[in-house]
Amino acid sequence: MENKVEHERIPVVRLDRQLKYQGNILKIYEDTVLANGHEAKWDFIHHDGAAAVLPVAEDGRILMVRQYRNALDRFTLEIPAGKLDAPGEPKVECAYRELEEETGYRVDSPKHLEYLMSLTTTVAFCDEAIDIFVAHHLQPSRQHLDEDEVIDVVPCELEDLENMIYTGRITDGKTIAAIMAYARKYRSSDKADDLV
Known part of the structure; x- marks a missing residue:
């Protein structure tokens, strides 16, 4: 029987959130996240x-x-x-x-x-x-x-x-x-x- 190795999922951790634009309907942010062990920039729009x-x-x-x-x-x-x-x-x-x-x-x-x-x-x-x-x-x-x-x-x-x-x-x-x-x-x- 083949052994199945289960990988633990590394959670995404938000390190920072910066408001970049605010309009009549939405707010646009740039998030800095730690995802899968790597730091990345993600766009986020709040409505x-x-x-x-x-x-x-x-x-x-x-x-x-x-x-x-x-x-x-x-x-x-x-x-x-x-x-x-x-x-x-x-x-x-x-x-x-x-x-x-x-x-x-x-x-x-x-x-x-x-x-x-x-x-x-x-x-x-x-x-x-x-x-x-x-x-x-x-x-x-x-x-x-x-x-x-x-x-x-x-x-x-x-x-x-x-x-x-x-x-x-x-x-x-x-x-x-x-x-x-x-x-x-x-x-x-x-x-x-x-x-x-």
Whole structure:
């Protein structure tokens, strides 16, 4: 029988963290770490967190938002989302706010926002964490956009959204995760009918 030698993992030890840039949404640090016995410089981006919401209209269509994304230099189709107003803000309250701000629809209370999933967006260098909720019993309201925001609301069939994912027309990670999780959870169990 072959002997298997188990190697002890040498922990990563952070020796220093220096703030290099602070913007409106994130802070960029340079970390000095001792990793695998070697000193290295690692980038780290801190984000206070965010929430997103998958709004389901009475007819079963999903209300998506089309907006320009500077990092990609193009328009994208996404679920509504936004950063927390403060680090300790409950994510369900953030989702409640972002739903109305971006789509012009609201729910009577956060209890009509059902938790769907949590995800970390870019684990290699950023700690951004997003909770995603499903919104049902939507009530018409009005958008409350920032002065530099241009957002169009686009109602879409679930099957069309899945096709846009498979053909590369939707590439946003949180949106893909939310749509696929929603499809898996509700299509197979007929629970989608409970949301309208």
